[in-house]
Amino acid sequence: MVKQESESANRPDNTAFTQQRLPAWQPILSAGIVIPGFVLIGLAFIGIGVALFVTSRSIQVLELDYTGDSNGSPCSSCSQSVVTNCKCSLNFTLTTLFQGPVFFYYGLSNYFQNYRRYGASKDDNQLYGDLSYFTSPSSSCSPYDYDSSKKPIVPCGSIANSMFNDTFTLTWTVNGTTNNVPLDGKGIAWWTDYNIKYRNPSVTPLKNAFNGTVKPINWAKPAYELDASDPSNNGFVNQDFLVWMRRAALPNFRKLYRRIDASGDYQKGLPAGNYTIDIAYNYPVRAFNGAKKIVFSNVSWMGGRNEFLGIAYLVIGSLCVVMSIVMLIVYAKFKFPDEE
Amino acid sequence: MIKVAHIGVGISGQEGMQAVLSSDFSFAQFRYLQRLLLVHGRWSYIRMCKFLGYFFYKNFTFTLVQFWYAFFCGFSAQTVYEDWFITFYNMVYTALPVLGMCLFDQDVNDRWSLYHPQLYAPGQKNQYFNKKAFVSYLIHGCYCSLIIFFIPWASMNDAVRNDGKDIVSHPSFAFLLQTCLLIVVHTQLSLDTYYWTAVNHFFVWLSTIGYFAISVTMYSNGMFYVFPSSFPLFGAARNTLNQPNVWLTIFLTFLLCILPVVAFRFIFIQLRPTINDKVRYKMRTEELTAPAPRRLLRRRSTRSGYAFSHSQGYGDLVTSRKFLIKRPLKMTALFTQTDSSIFQNQPQHYRTIAEEPQSP
Numbered sequence: 001m002v003k004q005e006s007e008s009a010n011r012p013d014n015t016a017f018t019q020q021r022l023p024a025w026q027p028i029l030s031a032g033i034v035i036p037g038f039v040l041i042g043l044a045f046i047g048i049g050v051a052l053f054v055t056s057r058s059i060q061v062l063e064l065d066y067t068g069d070s071n072g073s074p075c076s077s078c079s080q081s082v083v084t085n086c087k088c089s090l091n092f093t094l095t096t097l098f099q100g101p102v103f104f105y106y107g108l109s110n111y112f113q114n115y116r117r118y119g120a121s122k123d124d125n126q127l128y129g130d131l132s133y134f135t136s137p138s139s140s141c142s143p144y145d146y147d148s149s150k151k152p153i154v155p156c157g158s159i160a161n162s163m164f165n166d167t168f169t170l171t172w173t174v175n176g177t178t179n180n181v182p183l184d185g186k187g188i189a190w191w192t193d194y195n196i197k198y199r200n201p202s203v204t205p206l207k208n209a210f211n212g213t214v215k216p217i218n219w220a221k222p223a224y225e226l227d228a229s230d231p232s233n234n235g236f237v238n239q240d241f242l243v244w245m246r247r248a249a250l251p252n253f254r255k256l257y258r259r260i261d262a263s264g265d266y267q268k269g270l271p272a273g274n275y276t277i278d279i280a281y282n283y284p285v286r287a288f289n290g291a292k293k294i295v296f297s298n299v300s301w302m303g304g305r306n307e308f309l310g311i312a313y314l315v316i317g318s319l320c321v322v323m324s325i326v327m328l329i330v331y332a333k334f335k336f337p338d339e340e
Numbered sequence: 341m342i343k344v345a346h347i348g349v350g351i352s353g354q355e356g357m358q359a360v361l362s363s364d365f366s367f368a369q370f371r372y373l374q375r376l377l378l379v380h381g382r383w384s385y386i387r388m389c390k391f392l393g394y395f396f397y398k399n400f401t402f403t404l405v406q407f408w409y410a411f412f413c414g415f416s417a418q419t420v421y422e423d424w425f426i427t428f429y430n431m432v433y434t435a436l437p438v439l440g441m442c443l444f445d446q447d448v449n450d451r452w453s454l455y456h457p458q459l460y461a462p463g464q465k466n467q468y469f470n471k472k473a474f475v476s477y478l479i480h481g482c483y484c485s486l487i488i489f490f491i492p493w494a495s496m497n498d499a500v501r502n503d504g505k506d507i508v509s510h511p512s513f514a515f516l517l518q519t520c521l522l523i524v525v526h527t528q529l530s531l532d533t534y535y536w537t538a539v540n541h542f543f544v545w546l547s548t549i550g551y552f553a554i555s556v557t558m559y560s561n562g563m564f565y566v567f568p569s570s571f572p573l574f575g576a577a578r579n580t581l582n583q584p585n586v587w588l589t590i591f592l593t594f595l596l597c598i599l600p601v602v603a604f605r606f607i608f609i610q611l612r613p614t615i616n617d618k619v620r621y622k623m624r625t626e627e628l629t630a631p632a633p634r635r636l637l638r639r640r641s642t643r644s645g646y647a648f649s650h651s652q653g654y655g656d657l658v659t660s661r662k663f664l665i666k667r668p669l670k671m672t673a674l675f676t677q678t679d680s681s682i683f684q685n686q687p688q689h690y691r692t693i694a695e696e697p698q699s700p
Contacts, residue, residue, distance in 0.1 A: 023537070024540075026535055038599070038603070045595075189506075191579075196574075251412060256505060302502065303502050304499055327606055
C-alpha cells in the first residue's frame, strides 16, 4: 500500500494553498448576466442623462467678453492704451429674472495657470504664516523671490505675482433710478484653504510681520492692505487671493469673484432690467492672445451649466441598449455553448 | 543529445542525482510530466501572459493620460497626477492585485486540464502574448487613456461645485483623474481574473479602498500641519468627492472603459469560442460530476516504472504472468469508489510503487 513514513519528508505540502486548490469564485461572462446588465445600465444611464440634461438646461448663464480686442467691442479703449486705472463699462439687459443664488465669475482664456514652472512657483510655508520664510523665501519662487535690491518678496512666486486685479461693480437701472447691486465676497474660496492652508503670521498689527519685505512686483498694494477694513479678509487669507492661488487645471477657466447678495430687491436673484458693470481694467491679457470675460451663473445640484454630462449619459445609455440588442441577436444565432 | 529546450526536466531516482541538479524541474516518476506540462506549465503560461498584458495596459493607460494633458498645459511637462500618486501607483495601488492574479489564476482547474490536453495548444502556438497581442494591449490602453482624460476634461470644462465654488483647480482635477484611473484599472483586473480566491478578493479590495484611505490620510489636516508644502492635494478629496457631478463623471468614465471590453469578450465568446471558453463553460455546467482523468487504474500494480539495464531485470516478473490476471473491470465501478481521492475533489496521493523484492 502507500508507503507514507519514509517519503513524508520529501512529500510537498498537501494544503489547499500549496496545491492551488483554494476555494474560488469563477465568474463567466454568461448571457444571463451580460445582456440584462447592459439593458439595466443603458436604461439607468438614459434616466440619469435626462435628469442631467434637464437640470443643465434650467441653469442660466450669461457670458460677457470684455477683452476689448477689436474696435467696437466693450472696453477696447482700455485694452489698446497702456493707461493704468483705465475704467470701462459693460451694459447688458436681462429680460427675465435671473434666478438666485447668482454667482459672478471672471473668466480667462488661453491662460496657462497649469504651466509647470508657474505652478511650482510659490512658497507654502510663507503662505502658512511661517515668519522664517518671510526673510528667506524658498528658491522655487525664483525669479520672484527677491526683488532687484535683494529684499524678499512676500508672498513670493509667480502665482501670487500674477494675481488678477480687475475690479467690478454692478449697478441696476430701473425706472430711471440706478441701484448698486450688493456683492458678497465672503466664503468664495474653499473652506480648507481659508481655515487651514493659508494663515496670516500671528503678529498684530499684520503690517509689522512684513517689515523688511516688499510686495510682489505686479501688485499695487502689499498683502496686508488687500482688505484693510476687514482683518479676516486681509493678508494671506484674503478671499480673492485664495481664489487666485487655487490654480486652474485647464487653460480656459473661470474663478468666482462675488456672489449677488440675496437681500432686498435681489432676494430671488437678479430682476429683469438694464445692468451696467463698471470695470477697472488693470489686467493685461492681450499680449498672449488671452481673453477676459465676466460670467453670471446660477447653480444646481450638479454645479454649473454643463450639457456634456447629460448628453454623454444619454448617448452612452442608448448605445448600451443597442449593444444589448446586438448581443442578444448574436447569442440567439450562435448559441454557444452547445457543442464540444 | 538535446541542446536546446524550453525547460529541462530531470527524473530523480536510482540513476543518481546528476539529472536533477542540472534540470529546471525534477520529480520522481515520469508520469508526473503530464501534470507538469498540462496543468502547471499551462497555468504558468497563462498567468505570465495575463500579467504582462495587464501590466503593459495599466502603464499605457497611466502614461498616455499625461500625454494628452500635455496639449492643455502648454507642453510644460506638468504632471496631471500629483507626485505622490505617481510614486504610489505602481508600488502600492496596483501592485498587490496583479500579484494576486499572477499567483493564483486558473482558467480551468487541474483535472479538466488533464482531461482536455488540447488546452495546451495555445501555449505551443504562442497565442497569448505576441506582437499582435501587444498591439492590442497598446490600443486598449490608448483608448482607456483617452476616455479617462477627455471625459473629465469635457465634464469639468467651466464646471463649479454645487455651491458655486471652484472645482477645476489642478489639485481637484488631478484627484478626479487619479480616482477614475484607479477604478478603471482595478475593474479591468477584475475582468481578467478568472479565479477569485480569498487572497485575490483581499488584494483588490485592499488596493481600492487603500487608495481612498491613503489619499484621505495623506491630505488630512494632520499631515498638512507637519509637512505644509509636501502634499499639494490638501483639501482636494474633501472638496471634490462630495459633489455629484464628480461621481457621475467617475461613473461614466469607468463604465465607458469597461463596457466595451465586456461586450467584445462576450461577442467573441459567442462567435469564436476558443477551446478555453468551451472547457470553462463545460466546467461550469458539469461542475459536480467532474470526470476522473483517464489514468492507470488505481490498483496495486506489480509493474514497475523503472527500466534498468544493469540489473537482472524483470524478466521473471513478466514471465510469471502475474499482471495478466484478469480482474472484473467496470468503468463505473471506478466512480463509485467514494473513498477515491478523485471523486471527492481531494488531492491525489501519488503513491510510490513498492518494488517487488528481487529474486536473485
